[in-house]
Amino acid sequence: MSEGLPDPRVVGHQYRKTARIWAVEMTREFTVNTLEGVMTGQVGDYLCMGVQGEMWPIKRDIFRSTYERVPKVRVNTAEEDRALRAKVQAVVKDYAEKHPGEITLPCEKHHRLPCRECDQEKRKELKAVE
Ligand SMILES: [Zn+2]
Numbered sequence: 001m002s003e004g005l006p007d008p009r010v011v012g013h014q015y016r017k018t019a020r021i022w023a024v025e026m027t028r029e030f031t032v033n034t035l036e037g038v039m040t041g042q043v044g045d046y047l048c049m050g051v052q053g054e055m056w057p058i059k060r061d062i063f064r065s066t067y068e069r070v071p072k073v074r075v076n077t078a079e080e081d082r083a084l085r086a087k088v089q090a091v092v093k094d095y096a097e098k099h100p101g102e103i104t105l106p107c108e109k110h111h112r113l114p115c116r117e118c119d120q121e122k123r124k125e126l127k128a129v130e
Helices: 060-066 078-098 116-129
Strands: 022-025 030-034 037-041 046-049 055-058
Touching (some): 046 060, 055 060
């Protein structure tokens, strides 16, 4: 059956899965509808779910040699993001005030750097003073 086929270990490369799935180690027997029909899992098997919500069981040994757990990443809420941005802006503004000419801040009106509109307004103001 495999005669005449190349040996992937000799002529191929190593690959590993990069797709992430969800999985839970089951503490009871279970039955699950998979793309390939109804399958059952035993205590200790993993119930897996792919990106499209499809589910399937995997034997514990195979699961553990195939997948590694991805650390939980906590994502900031929008409120935390705003607070963090405000904090950074305050630090940068403070630095700019203490070190004039060293850094240029984005304009406060449009948050642009450089800002043609605000530069033009400043130029007009300077002319008005002259
Ligand atoms: Zn501006």
